[in-house]
Amino acid sequence: MRPYILVNVAVSADGKLSTRERRQVKISGTDDFARVDIIKSGADAIMVGIGTILADDPSLTVKSPERIADRLSTGRPEHPIRIIIDSKARTPPNAKILHKGPGKRIVAVSSAAPEERIAALSPHAEIISTGSEEVDLVVLMEKLGSQGIKRLMVEGGGTLIAGLFNAGLVDQLSMFIGNIIIGGSSAPTLADGPGWTQETDFTKLELMQIQQLDQGVQIDWRVRR
Numbered sequence: 001m002r003p004y005i006l007v008n009v010a011v012s013a014d015g016k017l018s019t020r021e022r023r024q025v026k027i028s029g030t031d032d033f034a035r036v037d038i039i040k041s042g043a044d045a046i047m048v049g050i051g052t053i054l055a056d057d058p059s060l061t062v063k064s065p066e067r068i069a070d071r072l073s074t075g076r077p078e079h080p081i082r083i084i085i086d087s088k089a090r091t092p093p094n095a096k097i098l099h100k101g102p103g104k105r106i107v108a109v110s111s112a113a114p115e116e117r118i119a120a121l122s123p124h125a126e127i128i129s130t131g132s133e134e135v136d137l138v139v140l141m142e143k144l145g146s147q148g149i150k151r152l153m154v155e156g157g158g159t160l161i162a163g164l165f166n167a168g169l170v171d172q173l174s175m176f177i178g179n180i181i182i183g184g185s186s187a188p189t190l191a192d193g194p195g196w197t198q199e200t201d202f203t204k205l206e207l208m209q210i211q212q213l214d215q216g217v218q219i220d221w222r223v224r225r
Contacts, residue, residue, distance in 0.1 A: 002141035003152035005169050007161055008039055009190050010176040013216075017158055020184035022055045027178035029214035033063075039174065041067035043153040045081035045106075045144065048097075049160035050090050051188075059100035060155065079103040081149065084125075085160050087134045089117035098124040106144075108135045137167050158192030165191055165203050173205065173221040176213065 010027040011017055018024050040046055041062045052058065061079045062068050068078050079101050084091055087110040091098070098105055098121075105125035109118060112133050121127065128143055130136040144152065154161060154170075164170050175190070196202055205221035212218075 002145045002169070003044065003149045004171050005141075005152050005154060005164065006039065006043075006172040006174060007154045007164065007170050008036060008174045009156060009161070010178060011190055012178050012180045012182040014181050014183060015189050016182040016184065016187040017156060017190065018055070018188055019182055020187040022051070022188060024056050025180075025182065027180065028176045028216060031214045032176045032216075032218065035176075035213070035218065037063050037067060039153055040080060041071060042151065043080045044149045044151050045083055046153045046155060047083040047085065047160070048155050049157050050084060050086040050088075051159060052155065052157045053084055053086070053091055053095055053097060055157075057096050058155070059096040061101040077103050080153070081106060083108065083144070083152075085135050085137075085140075087112060087131070089113035089121060091121055093120045093124060108140050110135050134163075137163055137169060141169055158188045158190055162191040162193040162195075166193075166196075170203070170223050172208075172223065175219050175221075177217045177219065179215040 009017065010032065012027055046060050060082045071078060081104045082097050083106045084097065085108050089109045091107055106128055107121050107125045108128045108130065110131040110133055111129060118127055128140060130139040154164065204224040206224050208220040208222050210217060210219045
């Protein structure tokens, strides 16, 4: 059985994840950071795409000492398993996600990934290969479920999120909408890629909750099956 997949994002009021140069900007504030850390600490694994790794070099660790202690007290590792979707194995071997904090890492690649790049990453992460040119997300989720991952948090970016929606894998979307306008037709959005043209292909959502947070709005949606 595949994991329950929760996509978490922060977007500007005009729906952008970052600038057109893919430079990360501060969209939310302290209260939302705490909310995200709670979601992270409750997850078995947290996933990002290679674009996020190259642009932001995140560590994806749980930040709160209290939440880390709670994970340890219940027999869970200090941090969720950290997973990178990286079809061509472009993750730098010195990336923070591979070194900061203890815990298991997984890099998902396709058969198009060069062997020398895989060899460079293998000392730092488990390598899972699925798909020919791109990672087969459906097969990957089955493999992750077989490893006992029941709850998966996805932190971006737009290409990965679009792929997950396209494959019908997303169960919940949690989004913070900030009080800034970033602009730019080429700035990344929540669901990048070619998009969908037929209304029958659109993902339908059901509102779970909405609340004011920091200087913006936080919304939780359930994906309608």
